Amino acid sequence: MCTTPEPMPLPFSWAEQERHLVSHLSALIRLDTSNPPGHEIAVARHLSRELSRVGVAHTVLEAEPGRANLVARLPGSGQEPPLMLLGHADVVGARPDQWSRPPFSGEVADGRVWGRGALDMKGQIAASLLVVQLLAAHRVPLRRDLLLVVTADEEAGSRLGAHWLWENHRALVEAEFAFNEGGGQRFLTPGGPVYTVQVAEKGSARMRITARGRGGHASVPRSDAAVFTLAEALLRLRAFAPRSVLHPTARRMLDMLADLHPGTGAEAIGRLLKAPTWEAANSLPIDPVLREFVVTGLHDTATPTLLSAGQRQNVVPVEASVVLDGRLLPGRLPEDWVAEVREAVGDRVEVSLLHGRESHAVHDDPRLLRVLGDTVAAHEPGARVLPYVNPAATDARAFPETKVVGFFPSASDADVMRLIHAPDEHARITDLMFGGACLLDAVLRLST
Ligand SMILES: [Zn+2]
Structure with a gap:
């Protein structure tokens, strides 16, 4: 054919x-x-x-x-x-x-x-x-x-x-x-073999989250230490469900996947298409690697990579920071994603864009x-x-x-x-x- x-x-x-x-x-x-x-x-x-x-x-x-x-x-x-x-x-x-x-x-x-x-x-x-x-x-x-x-x-x-x-x-x-x-x-x-074809790739928004706090001798514990503030920001980031964006390529991928997964898979994909959310994408009953493509294909992401704080074992650092590797969907701007991450992690830390590139x-x-x-x-x-x-x-x-x-x-x-x-x-x-x-x-x- x-x-x-x-x-x-x-x-x-x-x-x-x-x-x-x-x-x-x-x-x-x-x-x-x-x-x-x-x-x-x-x-x-x-x-x-x-x-x-x-x-x-x-x-x-x-x-x-x-x-x-x-x-x-x-x-x-x-x-x-x-x-x-x-x-x-x-x-x-x-x-x-x-x-x-x-x-x-x-x-x-x-x-x-x-x-x-x-x-x-x-x-x-x-x-x-x-x-x-x-x-x-x-x-x-x-x-x-x-x-x-x-x-x-x-x-x-x-x-x-x-x-x-x-x-x-x-x-x-x-x-x-x-x-x-x-x-x-x-x-x-279930509907037969498929081979992926990359038709676009995401842009990037590398950013840094910085927390500041009082320093001093490490023999005196401080609940407002920069490291704790940064840790709280990271926990908020982990719990953050970024908004779903149904780009035409993602929509077509989901249509195809629905076709290939008759029954409960197609039903779950149908619900996701009607009301796309982070949670719905992450719980699709399909191959876990394909599901990752759905998750990353519908969302901007921000993954912590490089952590830094402190110079000495007995000194409370005044600053702690983490670099986030951010990835952007087609049509999205690095500054917009940084603003959303800033809102997610709260105003006790600073979020700055290190390097951005559109998809x-x-x-x-x-x-x-x-x-x-x-x-x-x-x-x-x-x-x-x-x-x-x-x-x-x-x-x-x-x-x-x-x-x-x-x-x-x-x-x-x-x-x-x-x-x-x-x-x-x-x-x-x-x-x-x-x-x-x-x-x-x-x-x-x-x-x-
Ligand atoms: Zn390569």
């Missing part, structure tokens, strides 16, 4: 590519690009060699020495604007003592490729590279240029990567659509979503895509004129995502092959 044209038959078989995909990913993991310091040039050079083998034109652009971005272009006929395969080369650090295998070994064992970056996101880069290599080697005619853009510095805010590329080399990275990280988690619901545009182009839906259905009968707002940030926000979606479907259920940024990160080879097959298929549906 496809609504978009079937992809053309290919002169090669994806199923025979497993060896290449695994060796690409192993090689990428072995290049330690922990950020800081990043040193993404190692990945850029490796990709450069791989692209040269099939004659794909590319350029390596360093924002700072060693902080390299790579842009490759496989030319199409130009009938349509380019399509971008986007990935970031840097990874978060890893402490070898917490791992059961060395984090930068790229070891292949138990049907998995092990190492930092296997999921976030060298697996998707390995698959994107292989897609470009195959299309180039077999001279598959394309209606649009296919770009491979691999950035630096995503894990530290993208300043030397995606943002720098957009500001300094815009013409090289202009595209109509892009496939990025942030999507592809699989959930098996970037929602990219729920119907044609694109149809293509992605047909793609997953072709690889798993009955599967659908579930557009959602990613509560976290990716490189997507750096490309304001491109419809960037998170799309790299994983055949395993969503719990593998818990390994992202965690010890023993690894990717199952079946997931990599599935994601790559879907990526190739979607590229062909959009470009041939």
Whole structure:
């Protein structure tokens, strides 16, 4: 029941590519690009060699020495604007003592490729590279240029990567659509399998709560100490139920989820749609990870992260503070969320905005979503895509004129995502092959 044209038959078989995909990913993991310091040039050079083998034109652009971005272009006929395969080369650090295998070994064992970056996101880069290599080697005619853009510095805010590329080399990275990280988690619901597709990501409002009080010698207890005042504010924050905002993307996600959960699930979702509240969202009888997407998709959030107070064990500190990592729904302003948090925690503390950024545009182009839906259905009968707002940030926000979606479907259920940024990160080879097959298929549906 496809609504978009079937992809053309290919002169090669994806199923025979497993060896290449695994060796690409192993090689990428072995290049330690922990950020800081990043040193993404190692990945850029490796990709450069791989692209040269099939004659794909590319350029390596360093924002700072060693902080390299790579842009490759496989030319199409130009009938349509380019399509971008986007990935970031840097990874978060890893402490070898917490791992059961060395984090930068790229070891292949138990049907998995092990190492930092296997999921976030060298697996998707390995698959994107292989897609470009195959299309180039077999001279598959394309209606649009296919770009491979691999950035630096995503894990530290993208300043030397995606943002720098957009500001300094815009013409090289202009595209109509892009496939990025942030999507592809699989959930098996009562109504069938769904794969998430990131169509937007939340903005941020980092803030600080500061409490002040009388200092003095710690031998004399004080109920008005800054630490107690801060603790009370945090308890109020924990009990705070932020107001629900039913953004169109969230509404569509809930409509789909109701469809996928006949019976009590659909009834609870129906009530939530009529009267959305924090409590109703948090008690939906659906998969807990999907429920988190509903909760974060309907609310601005503020999570305490860095606490600080005191310099000495025997001195009552005059000041105590906590940093809140705040995340904003599309259309919401950082200042407004800070004002609501201020009201929630009370006037005995001060709340200040440290850094704010609005959410970037929602990219729920119907044609694109149809293509992605047909793609997953072709690889798993009955599967659908579930557009959602990613509560976290990716490189997507750096490309304001491109419809960037998170799309790299994983055949395993969503719990593998818990390994992202965690010890023993690894990717199952079946997931990599599935994601790559879907990526190739979607590229062909959009470009041939
Ligand atoms: Zn990532």
